[in-house]
Amino acid sequence: MKWPLQPEPISQVKTPFFNLVYLNARGQGGPDSTIMWTSEIPWQPLHGYIAKFNRHSDTLAGTTHLLVQAVGQALARHPSLNCRVLGRKVYRFRKTNVCLATRLPHKDEVNLVLIEDADRLPLGAISKAVWHAQIDYRRNQNPVIRDRDRLRRLPSWAFRYSLWFFQWLEKIISLPIICRLDRFRSSPVLVNDFSHHRFPIMRGYKPSRMPDESKSLSVTLGPAEEKVVWRDGVSVPLRVAPICIRVDHRICDGYQLSQFVSTLVNLLSNPEELESYSQHSTTEPSEHQVSLGKKREAA
């Protein structure tokens, strides 16, 4: 049985004051605690890095896989965002897992792929894991698809009451992972890659909060577009892609978000840093794991 969260919540004393206000506000779900930040990343370094990687790799990698790797590493560097709300308390996740939204072309619906320890995996391993998962889903070989189909066949009242019971239970206790579908609760972040040619230009994207509230963070990459920028006194065309980050104010304030966005944008603008970090972290534990180890030793 796997427990996705650390056993103890983050102490109220250590919680930033305004996060505490949002956590304890009255009303169903409290006030709207969403913060959004939209930034831009230069497209050329990202595309150039992927093209270079694909010249020597045995697995095809794309922007989606690089985005998963960058989000994992940014989360490891900012562990205060690797958290979720349960009731009115905030718990840290044990691992740095990333959930990726993908599309099932044969069913024309969205599906999730969970990448565990995304901060430690090299790009090749992430792309391999995503392709294998997508092919399994495509062929209905993954039991999650069968589980979903079984749930869909339930009478609507049974589906609704099961969901309500689960939501109620989750608000009062920290649950372990109890089934295959449930594994997606072990990640605080949902990554969307909309950087495809076919999609229209994006100025902002705020996905709604998931009903189980496990995803306090979402990162969305939009399609690249040409813009004219002013450099050294001359205007030059530059391809940039928007990146939209939505976070829950109950776990993260504006300043913490600015730090996270800054790290993420920097990693995607200089993707070479990602590979050197993951090589380093396969031998060295992440900041989060170091703090976990210290807590365990102290206990």
Added chain:
Amino acid sequence: MTPDIRSTLIEFITTEAATPTKMTSQTDLIETELLDSLMLMDLLMFVEQTWGVSLMGHDFSPAHFRTVEKLAELIESRRLYKSA
């Protein structure tokens, strides 16, 4: 048989790509950004439905998807293996 596979693949990719693109069977699909993860899954489904060839996880190598020519060769070899 191969030219037919090539032209069918080119037609599929140019139809699916957002920008009107003039491509040949030697066009680099990765460097020109014609192939992304969404397109790849659609392409996979198209190959399965059209030629009955199932591509596995280990087939997702840049060498196989670099050009339409390379992909056509992969489909051909799988069809030969299947019929043998």
